[in-house]
Amino acid sequence: MQQKREQWGSRWGFILAAMGSAVGLGNIWRFSYAMGEGGGSAFLIIYLVSVLVIGFPVMLIEFSIGRRTQTDAVDAFKKLAPKSGWLVAGGLGVLAAFLILSFYGVIGGWSLRYMFEYMTGGITGDPQDFFVGFISDPASPVFWQFVFMALTVGIVFLGVQKGIELSSKVMMPVLSILLIGLAAYSLTLGGAEEAFAFMFQPDWDAFTDPSVYISAMGQAFFTLSLGMGAMLTYASYLDPEERLTSSAAIIIVLDTLFALVSGLVIFPALFAFGLDPSEGAGLVFMVLPNIFEALGGIGTLAGVVFFVLLSMAALSSAISLLEVAVAYFMRRLNASRKAMTLVVGLVIFLLGVPSSLSQGAMDITILGDSFLDFMDAFTGNLVLPLGGLIMVLFVGWTWTKKEILDHGDVADQSWGPLYVLTAKFVAPVAILLVLIIGMINW
């Protein structure tokens, strides 16, 4: 028997859940290290252009497909284009959900461990030694990854309204307040001027580095949860009458603000203590604790706030990753949400163990990168843009102009024709160009 499909309780429930998906480790952990490595402002400018020219249309396209078909990422393409190859976009999405959540759960676990440490008095000894000691331990990070995945599974298990929507309604406002408070505090530490220069003063040399383009575009996809059907799946729980453009605009603006304000938390503190922004993936875990330690008692409190923030942001995104796969398997196997959540959650946890072990416990590398770093770059910079490319090509070239306008809710907008043009030409060409540049420079 077919169960009745779930729906959001309200439009704001949807917006907060989608925002929860977008705002995550990508805005804080990934954004800060990618920007640090990408020369600061050059990365920021290319990232902002990508968000506008590629992110907005791709999000609207995912929303249109989801709301129109009211089904999961794979079935959506089957319904719209039966017996065609387009469903590869949905399949790629489900695969990406497994791959991304596998390493995302590892970092989420690190964040929980740090949250726990600061709640119980802060970390002891040299922060770098502590971090390296922790992540190279075979058992402890896997334990915390398990805890993080258990929380993720717990929320998705409860369903769209009682799990995802309710948790997002609680977490997103808390998250916003914590972030703004931390930024205000960080700006008083004395590194504000240098941070502003680093973030906003263009360094023209970095524009000539091709790797900055791929990492900035990859970041735009990753941070907006695009290219793998997460936004498509969330929009499939919308009432077919619900409007889309304003929701997409709100989510994009808030996600971008979140990344910028996170930058204002991290970089001023970093420069105030003369630390290096190009530390790489360990940036928030190795560098920030130095700052918390130097600040004494208030630093421990700042540490608690920061890692509560990071953990909640990670959790509200992880649930959307899990939901993509759970929604697919529930329909495909005609199984219950509860059973599928447990099974898929467990498989993804196991898939994440090599990522966790690759941080020092074992030597697991691919193309010279640790397994975790490889998964991060491979999915973000390649799989998501590729998934996004297929989706824009699908909508841009198999839907009529009227369908593109109607299903995106842009028929009565003055910028409707521009949207069609972007869906047909600008976004695909831009994604393709950056992908090619990225491949050449891999």
Ligand code: PFF
């Ligand atoms: N947008 C999330 C972040 O910025 O951390 C990551 C993410 C979630 C990517 C969901 C893709 C996705 F489907």
